[in-house]
Amino acid sequence: MNAIRTEVPASNPALRHAIYGGDIFLTAPNAASERLSNAARNILKHHVGEDLRHAHERYSDEEFFERIGKVRHELFMESQYHDMLFELIESFGFDRTDVAFDPARIRVIKHDGHQNPRAKAVYYAHRDTWYAHPQQLITWWVPLDDLREEETFVFYPEFYNSVVPNNSEIFDYSDWVRDGWELKIGWQNREAGVKAEYPGVTDEVVINQEVGFSCEASQNLLFSGAQFHQTRKQALGTTRYSLDFRIVHLGDLEAGFGAPNVDNRSQGSALKDYIRAS
Numbered sequence: 001m002n003a004i005r006t007e008v009p010a011s012n013p014a015l016r017h018a019i020y021g022g023d024i025f026l027t028a029p030n031a032a033s034e035r036l037s038n039a040a041r042n043i044l045k046h047h048v049g050e051d052l053r054h055a056h057e058r059y060s061d062e063e064f065f066e067r068i069g070k071v072r073h074e075l076f077m078e079s080q081y082h083d084m085l086f087e088l089i090e091s092f093g094f095d096r097t098d099v100a101f102d103p104a105r106i107r108v109i110k111h112d113g114h115q116n117p118r119a120k121a122v123y124y125a126h127r128d129t130w131y132a133h134p135q136q137l138i139t140w141w142v143p144l145d146d147l148r149e150e151e152t153f154v155f156y157p158e159f160y161n162s163v164v165p166n167n168s169e170i171f172d173y174s175d176w177v178r179d180g181w182e183l184k185i186g187w188q189n190r191e192a193g194v195k196a197e198y199p200g201v202t203d204e205v206v207i208n209q210e211v212g213f214s215c216e217a218s219q220n221l222l223f224s225g226a227q228f229h230q231t232r233k234q235a236l237g238t239t240r241y242s243l244d245f246r247i248v249h250l251g252d253l254e255a256g257f258g259a260p261n262v263d264n265r266s267q268g269s270a271l272k273d274y275i276r277a278s
């Protein structure tokens with residue numbers, strides 16, 4: 001895999017197969033992704049004001065975190081947003097009874113956010129699977145604005161099939177959710193980012209190939225949760241907002257058909273808390 005693909009295969013099995021093989025898809029906005037991103041934008045505006053891209057200028061770090069926490073909680077927990085995710089998933093040819101998903105999280109990458117020690121883990125290079133997700137994981141990412149390449153993230157595809165030295169074994173899903181879902185979603189405890197241990201790279205990794213992208217609001221970016229990737233640091237004066245959620249095709253899970261596992265040693269399984277159609 002080198003370039004990001006812009007058209008999905010005609011059949012859903014072919015799409016899943018390509019994703020497990022390392023292909024990345026960035027496709028046009030559709031009615032379902034627009035509905036979802038509009039809903040997220042409206043909740044955000046309600047909590048942080050109309051001009052979202054400069055909202056960080058209006059609040060202290062603490063107050064901004066608190067306000068975003070409310071948005072995060074609402075989007076993750078409320079069933080109307082779960083329904084929107086089902087509709088989006090179906091618009092890509094998945095049958096809702098065949099999948100389970102981890103609901104949408106709002107990601108907020110502030111101007112100069114990497115200077116904040118509380119946010120350090122946000123910028124770690126990682127595979128999503130290191131957070132106790134199965135190898136069938138498909139990550140679905142939807143930006144809320146048109147974004148320049150400098151404010152999105154990068155993939156390091158050369159590591160899709162090769163080992164990255166990492167400490168994913170420190171991640172145990174049951175520890176993560178023991179005291180509620182605060183660490184998982186991050187809506188209350190501002191200190192979590194300093195105290196909690198997040199899986200990351202443990203030794204120097206020489207990177208020869210980097211695949212970045214710019215995008216339009218409400219596009220759909222789909223990739224395997226086993227992709228090694230990293231959020232870019234940005235000091236562009238704007239805050240970047242995106243939504244992401246994770247899906248697992250239950251038939252593929254049962255069949256053991258998914259991305260290769262080259263180095264994920266995380267423990268437990270996030271799957272038990274995924275949302276299902278039933």
Ligand SMILES: [Fe+2]
Nearest residue numbers: 126127128229
């Ligand atoms: Fe990620």
